[in-house]
Amino acid sequence: MTTTASKTQPDARTALAQRRENGGVAENSLANEIRKMEKEFQVAMPRGAEATQLIRDALTALRMTRNLGKCDTPSVLGSLMTCAQLGLRPGVLGHAWLLPFWASKHHQDEKGKWIGGYKAQLVIGYQGLIELAHRSGRIASLIARTVHENDEFEVDYGVADTLVHKPNLFADRGAPIAYYAVAKFQGGGYAFYVMSHRDMEQYRDRHATAKTREGKVFGPWVDHFEGMAHKTCVRQLAKFMPKSAELAAALAADEGIRVDLTPTTGPEEATERPEYDVDGDFVENSPTEVSQAEAPVAAEPNGTSK
Template identity: 55%
Template sequence: MTTAIAKTDEGLPAQIQRMEKAFQLAMPRGVEAKQLIRDALTCLRSNPKLAQCEQQSLLGALMTCAQLGLRPGVGALGHAYLLPFWDSKSRGFKAQLVIGYQGYVELAHRSGRIASIHARTVYSNDVFRLEYGAAEDVWVHEPTWIDGTRGMPVMFYAVGRTVDGGYSVTDPMTVKEMQDYRDKHATARNKQGQVFGPWIDHFEGMAHKTMVRKLMKLLPKSTEIVRAMAQDDGVRIDLGAGAIDDRPDYIDGEAEEATDADGAEPAPSDPTPDVPEVLMATDAQVTKINILLKEIGIATGKDGRAAGLAWLSAEVQADPPLTSSKELTREQASMVIQVLEHEKSQRAQSSENATAATEGGAAQ
């Protein structure tokens, strides 16, 4: 369900800063909303066209970054990029989130199930051999320098290893196959339909990203990786927490450079959307949580309240820790109640089994 928006005269930088609490609630543990806001403001300064984008699309892209724990526009990290595109349907700019090769690598490492991921280029002077076997595939890639060069790129592949020692390697793609893939899937095109942007300026980097995406289909996938693959190159306008699991819109139009060449003027910006309302836990939910914490023995005794808050903070990965159960969101409270009720049911069943065993022994 799309988050309701309200009209405001605030500028975009102020609007982004007002999103801090919403970003923080959406972020993985250990990631700071203040850093995301600094990155976003840097993106606005380095690419003024972003300020002309439909603001809901830009905030949606930032919310996706928050939920995935990725930093946009930081070249040294290569996590993700915010790009302004001209949408020919709405006659206005929209912000598109493009997740980088290193963004996928970061999510893979964070999953705890993948030990390493590498995307590589095979050059014309290299020795490369891939053998398909009944039990496992065997590949050999020996970089070779002749007269100080490895030659021209000829193909690309990616390999990943899991923490249990297994590995997967993609089928290689030749440069021609990668160019055909680019021509079919690239969204950055000018008025004449010609591809430009990262696929032209950073062809090898985009080829590596393509191979990593293909590799992800062969490796264990975390929820974050699945979400990243779904949201990559998309436009999100729903700021609700669950919207990351929805299919994003994809722009049918031209990238921002094509608009300048065409001389078209962007459509007037929509009123700046207000910060999406974060629904906090209801009084009924808070009461039920406190009762359940006592019933299963978590929040009992002199330090019961502190123990209960410590348990809740760990369960929802709150950073900083909660100081009151009223600080839970409605979604978090619902999840906590389910966990506590399951724990209560399990303990009751264990108690019944123990009683039955005792009575059975006494009867004998």
Template identity: 40%
Template sequence: MSNQPPLAAADLQKTQQGNQVARTPEQTLVGFMNQPAMKSQLAAALPRHMTADRMIRIVTTEIRKTPALAQCDQSSFIGAVVQCSQLGLEPGGALGHAYLLPFGNGRAKSGQSNVQLIIGYRGMIDLARRSGQIVSLSARVVRAGDEFSFEYGLEENLIHRPGENEDAEITHVYAVARLKDGGTQFEVMTTGQVNKVKAQSKASGNGPWVTHWEEMAKKTVIRRLFKYLPVSIEMQKAVVLDEKAESDIDQDNASVLSAEYSVLDNAPGE
């Protein structure tokens, strides 16, 4: 896994010199992503189960789906793609692993909007699957009318029996992890607690918080649960990046603390 900084926007400008055919920002960015130097950098960052060509195809699709990405600061965009590559996650709504979203005006040195990497709850579970200390991980919502109770303390317990109304209002969201040593850890949040996290996010008014609230709520409670579990370096970096993205702090300044190596398996049905 490479720690090299993303290619600078100046490199992109150099590639445009001598090009007599006017190209759209989308064409320019896609062309830059396909250059050997960029492919080499992505290949060095990606884990073995992914290729640079596949990542570029996925990113190209995201640019076409969200043209505003091509108008953002190029270094910011490349940095977000490299971060996504280092985590081995595929951006876009197809898998719900991660999202590339434009944010703000003038935050980048170029005066353009920045691109932020937002990690989805399925991305969290996918990262968790690559460990060995956690047997299963699941996240679920609780709706009005469900039988639901939980208690913390010396004898922690959680009971959830879903009702028949799948359209009832969501009241809680929870995540449960079964550990390799036989233990179980869970975390519960109310919708009010989740919405407080949403309110602090730069993406509260657009992106997955608007289109996929339930998935973002699950991701939020999983992220909180991971603070009590043995997690991998990748997982800890993902949590740090995600918390930075939810706040108003640039992801470039995210720090990563040391942690144990572990991984999670997906729970059945997740």
């Protein structure tokens, strides 16, 4: 009896660990496919990065992100390949997320009828963009902030190009009225980008991909508006910053679907944009100003989030 127990207990522990790693099931073909890509991921990664760490992050995301395990395999592996090439960690440090969404035209059956299904979309986080900007070696600092109605705030465009923001830290700051991002360059100089709250709402209405069939926005632009506003300012400011190849590739791949798993193909060449409504915006919030965002919200078949 003692011998039998000693043999079965390690097996039970191994099975339990495997079940946890695979998102609660004993076998997970998607998890296995991720593991099989280790050599390809390693080829794609920057020097010093380890594919084993990427795979651990991916399996954690698979376990923690609702419906990610239901996504088709190529879209998940494609998102991870882009993470590998950019040296970003999915679901960790606010770098990037694999966001599941429902595609009403996922694939066709034998009669040519379109069948719905889940795909994975790569969303680069606020911290991921900052990380890539710093890799250029030409950015000393990059940060985004929120302006409230009781703050002291002054912007002077033109020859001066100055921005002054003094938060009212000892009283009610009031409602948010603007958002901005500032980049300071190595060797001197800076650039900034400002958007009013009203302009940001209009931007959201034009660009948010998480919408119901009636056009109502839901998901992160509703639940984490400030974080999305910060990311938007950084994206807009990036047009005026010295770009690294990695930052340019990230901006091209952000909120897209990768269609090529070749390690030597750049993300900007391998990424397509969804042509249907998806829940495609999720962002990590600035850890110094707002709390960490929750797990991504998936777009469901009926056009609502859950």
